[in-house]
Amino acid sequence: METEALIDQLAGPDRKAAGDALVAVGEPAVRPVLAVLCDEESPVDWAASATVLRRIGLPALGPLVEAMAAAPTGEVSRRCGWAHCGLEIEDLAAFPWYAVPTGHRNAVLDAFGLSEPEPVTMRLGASAWNHDHHAWRGDHRSCRRVYVTPRLDGWTLVFGDAFPDDAFDGVELHDSAAFQARYMQVKEDLGIPDECHATSFAARASVDPSALGPGTSV
Structure with missing residues (x-):
C-alpha cells in the first residue's frame, strides 16, 4: 500500500495496523509522516503520527531536529519535541x-x-x-x-x-x-x-x- 494511503488510515479505525505498516516502511515514510505531524489542520491525531516517528527511530532524528528549528508555531515545536524525546534508538x-x-x-x-x-x-x-x-x-x-x-x-x-x-x-x-x-x-x-x-x-x-x-x- 502507498505511504500516503497508510498515513490517511492513521485517522481511521485501522490506525494501529497503518502505524505498524509505516514503521515497516522505515526511512522513506519519515518525511511524509513528519509533514502530517506538523500540519495543525490534519485529521490525523498528532500523537499517532508522532508515535510512528518514535518507533521508526534513528532515521527520524535529523528530520525532527530540522522541523523543531523551523517550527512555525509553538504547537508544532511541542509535537516535534515529543516525538524527538521518545525516539527508539x-x-x-x-x-x-x-x-x-x-x-x-x-x-x-x-x-x-x-x-x-x-x-x-x-x-x-x-x-x-x-x-x-x-x-x-x-x-x-x-x-x-x-x-x-x-x-x-x-x-x-x-x-x-x-x-x-x-x-x-x-x-x-x-x-x-x-x-x-x-x-x-x-x-x-x-x-x-x-x-x-x-x-x-x-x-x-x-x-x-x-x-x-x-x-x-x-
Whole structure:
C-alpha cells in the first residue's frame, strides 16, 4: 500500500495496523509522516503520527531536529519535541560519549562527579540518558542521568553531552539562523571538530560503540 494511503488510515479505525505498516516502511515514510505531524489542520491525531516517528527511530532524528528549528508555531515545536524525546534508538553511537581508558568504575564516577549509580542494561541506560538529554525543562536537564558502560576492551564509555547546559540560553527556539550561529560558535569555543565521524575516530583511538559484539572484551 502507498505511504500516503497508510498515513490517511492513521485517522481511521485501522490506525494501529497503518502505524505498524509505516514503521515497516522505515526511512522513506519519515518525511511524509513528519509533514502530517506538523500540519495543525490534519485529521490525523498528532500523537499517532508522532508515535510512528518514535518507533521508526534513528532515521527520524535529523528530520525532527530540522522541523523543531523551523517550527512555525509553538504547537508544532511541542509535537516535534515529543516525538524527538521518545525516539527508539538502539545504536549507542547515535549519542555523544566520553571514552576513559580504565575499567575502574568508581574512579570514573568520581572524575565525572556522578553519584547514586544504578545497574541497568545498555538499552535502558541509553534510553534514560536520551530521554533526559531531550527534556525541555529542569535544572541540569541534559546531565541529570548519564549512562556509564561496563569495561569494553579496556575502556569505559560515559554517554553525556559535550555542550554546556546553558549553551543555547537566550536563543529563540524558532530562529533557525540564530540557533545555527550559536551552535557553530559553541563548537568553535569547545574545539569540537567536523572533519571525522566519531565512530571512525573511536575505532582507532579507543572503542567504537557501534561495533560492540561477541568479540568485545567486557
